Amino acid sequence: MPIIVLDPGHGGTDPGAMGNGLQEKNLTLTIGLKVKQLLEANYSVDVRLTRETDRYVGLSERADFANAPGALYFVSLHHNAGGGTGFESYIYPGTSSSETGRRQDIMHKEIMNFLSGYGLRDRGQKEANFAVLRETAMPAILLENLFIDSVNDANLLKDPTFITGLSNAIASGVGKALNL
Numbered sequence: 001m002p003i004i005v006l007d008p009g010h011g012g013t014d015p016g017a018m019g020n021g022l023q024e025k026n027l028t029l030t031i032g033l034k035v036k037q038l039l040e041a042n043y044s045v046d047v048r049l050t051r052e053t054d055r056y057v058g059l060s061e062r063a064d065f066a067n068a069p070g071a072l073y074f075v076s077l078h079h080n081a082g083g084g085t086g087f088e089s090y091i092y093p094g095t096s097s098s099e100t101g102r103r104q105d106i107m108h109k110e111i112m113n114f115l116s117g118y119g120l121r122d123r124g125q126k127e128a129n130f131a132v133l134r135e136t137a138m139p140a141i142l143l144e145n146l147f148i149d150s151v152n153d154a155n156l157l158k159d160p161t162f163i164t165g166l167s168n169a170i171a172s173g174v175g176k177a178l179n180l
Contacts, residue, residue, distance in 0.1 A: 048065070
């Protein structure tokens, strides 16, 4: 059974981005738990989370957690800050023409299909030398799901119906990316 590792970013002493009454660490955990539930309900997969509670996990520890059992895919969940709006996805530099890039194409499109219904901006498919992308041995993606410090984005992130839809889009993207 394929192993998928979901990585709810931040946690514990690291709240991540904060704004509009929201903390990134809480949102990433909520979405991670929902995506795990959806994947296990719809596919024959073993889904593991780098954290299932509000605790701090180091970046290398997150990568090691995925590398040890030979996971098939690593999906790191985040929310942006810094005055923008919309969605962007990241893979490790130089991997866009590999399986990692193919999966990013599918994931990004699936999530944007959902988000475009809300008129949200597609900030693009990007590359970055993030530790969880660099240190994982399998294809990996980091998702920046909206801006916590944007009032419009934050209002959506406060809406349980929106969170469920976003979680469904992420789970569906994983399913399509892995041909499950």
